[in-house]
Amino acid sequence: MKVLLAALLFSGSGCSSTPESYFAVAKGVDDYTNRYRSTVLVYTPAGSCSGVLIAPRLVLSSAHCFCLPMDFASRAGTWVYTTRNAKCEQKASVRAFRYQQEDGKWVGVPESYEGTVVAHESFRSEVQDGKVKSHWADLAVIQLQEAVAGINPDGNMPEVEVKPNESLVVVGFGPSAEKAADLGMRRFGRNLVTEVITTRDIKEFRFTTGRVHVLSGDSGGPSFRETAEGRWLVGISGGFTKARGGHESWFTSTYYYRDWIERQKRDPSVN
Template sequence: MLSTIIVDAAGDRHFLPCSGVLIHRRLVITAGHCVCLPRMPEPGDVPAPAVSLSYVGPLRPQLTRAGELRDVALRSILDKKSPCARTTLVTASRYKRTKGGVPGAETTEHYDSEILIHPQFEVVNGERGGRIETVWASADFAAILLKKPVEFELTPLELPTQEVTTGADITLVGYGPGDSPKYLGERQLGESHITQLLRLETGSVIFKAEEQSLPDGGVTASAASGDSGGPVVIKTRPGVLVGITSVGAKTRNGRKVSIFMSAYSHREWLNEVLQRADKS
C-alpha cells in the first residue's frame, strides 16, 4: 500500500492512497497518477487535428491522442510537468495463513524510497458530452525504489513474456474498499475478464474489463478508489504480473469499467528499473 503526501504550490497538502506490487525486494510498481498531482492545461497541450486510424493486426484500431481528445475541453493533465512526489510511504505486507487456517499478514513499512516516473506518462482529464472523465491515459506507471529491501522472504511477481488476450479471466488486487463495508487499507481480490484490448500510438497497450453479470447473480469485480497501481494477474497464472490498475470509470450506459496498463507493452522500462534495483 502506498501513502503519498504532496504539497502543492499554494501550500495545500494532498493525500494520495494507492496500491502497488513488489516485483523485486527493493522495487514496487504502481500507477504514475498515484504520486503526481494534476496541472492545468497549457496552450501547447491542445492536440493537432486527428489523423486517420490504422487497422493492422488484433490490437487495432490504434488510438491516437488527437483522436481521443477531439471535441474534448481539457480540464487537467498529469505528466512529467506535473508536481510529483520524490518519496512515499510504502507499507509492504506478506499474506499467509496461520496454523489455525486464519488469514494473516506480516507487515513492514519503508519510509525511505525514490520515485521513478515512466518518461511517457500522461493522463488527461477533460469534459465531453457534459461529463468530466479520463479521456487519455498512456504509460501510467511509476516505480518506487526502496533504499532497503523488504525484510521478509517473498517470491516477487514475474514480468509477462506475451500480451494478454481478450476474454482472458483476470484477478485484480487492491486496497480500495469499493462498494464493500471494508476499510481502505484492507486488501481485496476480485475476478473479472478482459473485454477489450487497445494499442495507443505511443506504444502503450491498455486492456479493459467492463462490469458483467455472473451466473450466480453477482457481478464481476471493478476497480475503485484506492485500487490504482494494484496488480492484475491472469487467473490461471497468478505469479505473473500482466498489468496494473489505471482508471475506474463508468460507461455511457452506467456500467462500471476498469482500465489497466499492460505490463508486456512496457516491459523494456520495467526491465530497466529492475536492473536498477539489482545494482542498488
C-alpha cells in the same frame, strides 16, 4: 489520510452511491491466506494507492498516483500533466501486510518501507473539467531504501499480450464497495478481459462486465495471469468509471512496457 481519487472520473462518468455495487475488487476474496503478499499499500502526501513488489527493493505502481495534483478534480478547463510539467511526488511509503489470527480475529501485520518515486518518462494524463480523459504510460516505480523481507516478488513479465475473454486476477487495497469505509484490506478476484486497446499512445486492457472491478485505492495494483506454469504480471490498475451502461476498470499493459520495467529492475540503485 485522503484517498487518492486519480483516474476515477472519466468524461461523462459517475459513481453509484449504493453499497451493494458490484464495482469492487472486494467482491472477490479477502487475502487472509497471504497468497498475494507482493501487493502492497502505497502512501504519498496525496493519498493512498496500491502497488506490487517486482524486486526485493522495487515496487511498481501507477504514475497518476504520484503526478496528478490533489485538486485536479476541481480545476476547470483542459489540463495535460506529464513528468515534465507536473510536480510528481518524489517520496512514498510502502506497507507490506501479512494477515494472521489474533484472539479469533484476522488482523493485518504491516512492515513499513520508504522509497523514491521514478515515474515513466512518457507518462501523460489529460484532464478536462476535473475528469480524466486519458492516461498514457501510467507507470511508476518506488525504489526502496531497503529490501522487503519474507516476500517473493512478482516481477515475471508476460511474453504475450492478454486477449479478450482471458481470465485474469485483480488485486488491490481499495474498499469493498463504493462509499464503504473498509479501505486498506488486500482483496483479489477474477474477471474476463473485454477489450484490449493498442493505439500508438494507449496500451491497456479493460473489464467492462463481470463482478470484480476496481475502486479508489486499487489504482496501481496488479493484474496477474495465473496458469499451472506460473504467475505473470500483465497489468497495473489505472482506474475505473461507468461506461456503456455498466462498470468499467482498466489496466496499463505491462507487455508493452516490459523493457522499461526490466530496466528499472536492473537499476544499480535497487541492486
